[in-house]
Amino acid sequence: xxxxxxxxxxxxxxxxxxxxxxxxxxxxxxxxxxxxxxxxxxxxxxxxxxxxxxxxxxxxxxxxxxxxxxxxxxxxxxxxxxxxxxxxxxxxxxxxxxxxxxxxxxxxxxxx
Amino acid sequence: xxxxxxxxxxxxxxxxxxxxxxxxxxxxxxxxxxxxxxxxxxxxxxxxxxxxxxxxxxxxxxxxxxxxxxxxxxxxxxxxxxxxxxxxxxxxxxxxxxxxxxxxxxxxxxxxxx
Numbered sequence: 001x002x003x004x005x006x007x008x009x010x011x012x013x014x015x016x017x018x019x020x021x022x023x024x025x026x027x028x029x030x031x032x033x034x035x036x037x038x039x040x041x042x043x044x045x046x047x048x049x050x051x052x053x054x055x056x057x058x059x060x061x062x063x064x065x066x067x068x069x070x071x072x073x074x075x076x077x078x079x080x081x082x083x084x085x086x087x088x089x090x091x092x093x094x095x096x097x098x099x100x101x102x103x104x105x106x107x108x109x110x111x112x
Numbered sequence: 113x114x115x116x117x118x119x120x121x122x123x124x125x126x127x128x129x130x131x132x133x134x135x136x137x138x139x140x141x142x143x144x145x146x147x148x149x150x151x152x153x154x155x156x157x158x159x160x161x162x163x164x165x166x167x168x169x170x171x172x173x174x175x176x177x178x179x180x181x182x183x184x185x186x187x188x189x190x191x192x193x194x195x196x197x198x199x200x201x202x203x204x205x206x207x208x209x210x211x212x213x214x215x216x217x218x219x220x221x222x223x224x225x226x
Contacts, residue, residue, distance in 0.1 A: 004155075035214075040218070042116070042201055042216030043156070043201075043203075043214075048213065058213060088153070090155055090156065099143075099161060099205070100158065100161070101158065102158075103148075103156040103157070105154055105155040106153075106154070106155050108153070
């Protein structure tokens, strides 16, 4: 049973560029959440998607946007990249109404 | 605004020792609290989940306690092993249902030496 799959695992961008990160949830899960984890910090909630809509959002600017597809997979887009966007981006999936989150291994973004 | 603090930030112990990791949170109106393990550069693995109505949960050598009224949780690791070396994160959830975000602490980096 495949868990949460994220791609790419690592990527390097320059300031001002745009990036798209992808997440395939665990089989049977319908909700996807995205978190940003800066080096040495705990993960920070970005947003959550359910039924292809953003259901909840953390304290992140509009440069961060997302999408959920009918097959429950999700994308995180970040525009106008800043050096401070360098982080590990974690995707977590769950089945709505349950408490258990399954995390992916993350996508490590470096902005130069 | 919920704030989660973990003490100590780093801990080194010899193999075989029992140890306690601490987590405190400012808003006691939580739905549950989870402890996660994170290996370097990796994602998170859930270790234990305690509902707000529970006092503790156990899994193998791990025991997590929750005192909601005082805003504290502890993770007890018995007979530590080098394979326990990782960062341990606690996270609280405010509301019921998956629409509620997790608020994480900054973690305790544990090293178990031979």
